[in-house]
Amino acid sequence: MINLNKFKNRKLKFSIKHSVSKFLISFLIAFLIAIVPTYSGLEYEASLMLFILVFSGALWMTEAIPAFAVSFLLIALEIMLLGFDNFNFESNSKEWVTYLSAWANPLIFLFMAGFIMAIAASKTKLDVWLAKRVLFYFGKKPHNILSGLMLVTFILSMFVSNTATTAMMMTLLIPMLKNMKEDNPFQKGLLLGVIVAANIGGMGTIIGTPPNAIAVGILGNNAPSFLGWMIIALPPAILLAITLRWIILRLYNSTEESININKVKKIPHYDDSTTNFTHIPTIPSWKKSLVILVFSVTILLWLTGPFHHIPTPVVSLFPIVIFTIFGIIETDDIREIRWDVIILIIGGLSLGAGVSKTGLDTWIGTQFDIAGLNLYLIVAIFAFIVILVSNFMSNTAATNIMLPLIVALVSSLGDSIVSYMVISIALCASCAMILPVSTPPNAIAFSSGKLNSKDFMVIGILAAIIGPIFILGLLNFYS
Template sequence: MWREILAHRNYLIVLLTPFLFLPLPVLLPYKEAQCGYTIILMALFWCTEALPLAVTALLPVLLFPLMGIMDSTTVCMEYLKDTNMLFIGGLLVAIAVEHWDLHKRIALRVLLLIGVRPGLLLMGFMAVTAFLSMWISNTATTAMMVPIAQAVLEQLHRSEVERLQAKEAVAKKGTVNGGFELQETAHQQVNGHVVTVEKEKVSREQEQLEKKHLTFCKGMSLSVCYAASIGGIATLTGTTPNLVMKGQMDDLFPDNDNVVNFASWFSFAFPTMVLLLFLSWVWLLLMFLGVDFRKNFGCGTNDSEKAGSQMAYRIIKNQHQALGPMKFSEITVLVLFVILVLLWFTREPGFMPGWASAAFTKDGKSYVTDATVVIFISMLLFLIPSEVPRCGFRSSTPPGGQIRVTPPLLDWPTVNQKMPWNIVILLGGGFALAKGSEASGLSKWLGSKLTPLETIPHPAIAFVLCLLVAVFTECTSNVATTTLFLPILASMAQAICLNPLYVMLPCTLSASLAFMLPVATPPNAIVFSYGQLRVIDMVKAGCMLNLLGVLTITLAINTWGFPLFDLHNFPNWANGTAGQC
């Protein structure tokens, strides 16, 4: 019976949970309690994944109108806001980069520059993965980088095995070292077990080699998935929680003067990412490769180790050469990508007027956002041909033959196959939830209950909240985590007259610190599927990384975060649902 219950647990959760918490809106017929009922249901469904995440995100469309919190038209408008378009446009560019293998070319080129010594190889894979994850999804980045890492490691291992096999062959002949052949013969006459001892020594070396290879594979696999999660925090479009935070800010504080944009986010999060990536590299280096820096960085290695490194280097070089020279499509996508980043940075750089305020401002308000820029670049991907157009539209098609039309850089079937539409709905559900919390008065009520936190030092508040979010995100989706926490954190900050960005920003970054469990995030699941890792390996490595991540983010928000976002002062745009400060 217990097995039957476990097998049908999702049905039971979906059917029983609404009735279990039904007394809340029935006994307390207030909008705050009714909105709280909706949040509880969504939180439990998101944590247990009893329903698909996107389906759970549609609950506000059903419950808010029935409870009189918001009308259906207002709720539905929350599901496709400016932030959703920014997300869609960013993914369109990322899909084009993946479609033409531009990301693979960049990765292999950087690895060729860094080299294949164990320590440098670990650093190279982490740096490349983090950089790619800044622009394309961490899942796609991990799926591409892990096979490359496995191929390089297998070649290094094969070279070591061949060295030991050669040594074993010499041992079988009874001659370990040609220079001491006479001495070895004397040893055999005195003691017939010398060759046997040498064979046992080679056998022990083989066992140590296999163990070393497995340990290095574990470290490399974890380095790739961790770097993919860390790299996503650097840019506004790098991972979905960042966009959730941007959308929540614009929804809860519509007059925030666009304080969070691509340039301001990058200025804060990129140094944080670099510092955390370095600390992660040091931790994984010590944990899986030890403190033998001579071998880790190739100082004084023997000929066999050099030969193994050369073979691994040749594998990367062959994969890079297999891509051939850069095609017109790759060059065009790269140029459009660079233009996109430059337009994002110069739209509203903060320290000087941007091009948007100079050319597209009316009545003191800029009508251009980051979403406008990325949609413009995305549309060009559907217009520019993937091959060099023939001069004068001349074609080599024979008379009467079918005319070949050059396809564009991106087509809709490719987009439809790779676009995660469920995340678009999930984002919209989070915005609807935040809007409902504000409209029902739940945000104001929560803020009034959290005023005792005013007596606690602000750095301590940031640290505890980041740690809470980092632990919570191990068990549920990082998008769901930020969606649930950010409106509450915003209300708390307003109640204690604290700049909302001081808690919302670090907690958003902490939602990406999913390092301890295979189910915490797709990159973890991908590397775990290769079979070399155990759960305990990920827990041991991820526990320390979670702590390092929380400490790094807390340091960032309390140092360079203050002047970037003027966190010393409570902003006028935050005076709203929680009263005046």
């Protein structure tokens, strides 16, 4: 008889040894690259920062430790190696505070507001209610249903995490899929449409996906406003979503002229206290109304910032305060916030601050003569690199690695060029969806059992090729 506990212990020991090996290899690579060689013009502090940069990047790529743990580690290394001269902790130096400042970055409150709003929408089933309303408006024709699903998913992903959005949309999709013929390829088309819209919709706002927030944090005072980002990012995102929708309809054309969506009506959305779904907790209708009101006011204030001049992070406090005061968000809900994502963003901001403060960005910029190179070729290369890397690791971690390097490389070319390249790379990170594990929406859809790896490969490769073309082309028009 097989001893399962013994087998699990062996598996755990192997996993730990494997992680330790990857950790040590990452350390050795960073040490050999940053510390052993003597680089001309590279100051001692900058070489230490180069070590931290390479070490962090290697850990994120190898996943030796959880991604959020890398953020804690790199901040600790910055404080230990750069916060005090020669480890003189009696010097009363305040330099170490610089590397903790990312924790108080206004962007953190902006992203926290996004998570709070997502939880509020989920608790009151506002997201399901909205999706059902839109879906029935579009009718039963396959191409219209795909349009409706993608539209709702796209819009929600601009303000809610793509993971939560996809999970919610799956509750609508499953009843529809069960009413379709088993051999109808359009089942795959619907799932892929939701994946595409969830991944790409996040491009539209600063809070839509972590790479956007990291880009804004790195650009600092040169970053676009909430509305400014939407003006820049929405056109390529919409164009890409429309193009991929057209491709999905061609690849997975429905064999049925109409799809029965009546079962979707039975999916509960906590209408009010008279709901017939007695096994479902009742939520007063006024709470849903309050969520709609707060959503509307918050988004309106974000969009009209140039007129009333209230800082976007200050507006972000409005939904947090209102929802907690009125009991829509409770203690348990606060625990559900994706703190790991927030910590990962903080790590990226701290990494960028360290690269700039130590002068590593200036040194890297002087090592490459890009004066004679085509600027758009450079950004295109980095765009495809970030897409490639993001397919095998978190796009947030990939952006954390790439953006400081981009800034270091082109910092001498002017603020407009830096902004163009940073925003382009951040947006391209959302085009990575080649594998079932590339993004959480991919994994959620894959768990349905309706898709295989080839389906992701086809649509993912097309997104990886078409996405950068639209993004770089339209952003070039703005710059």
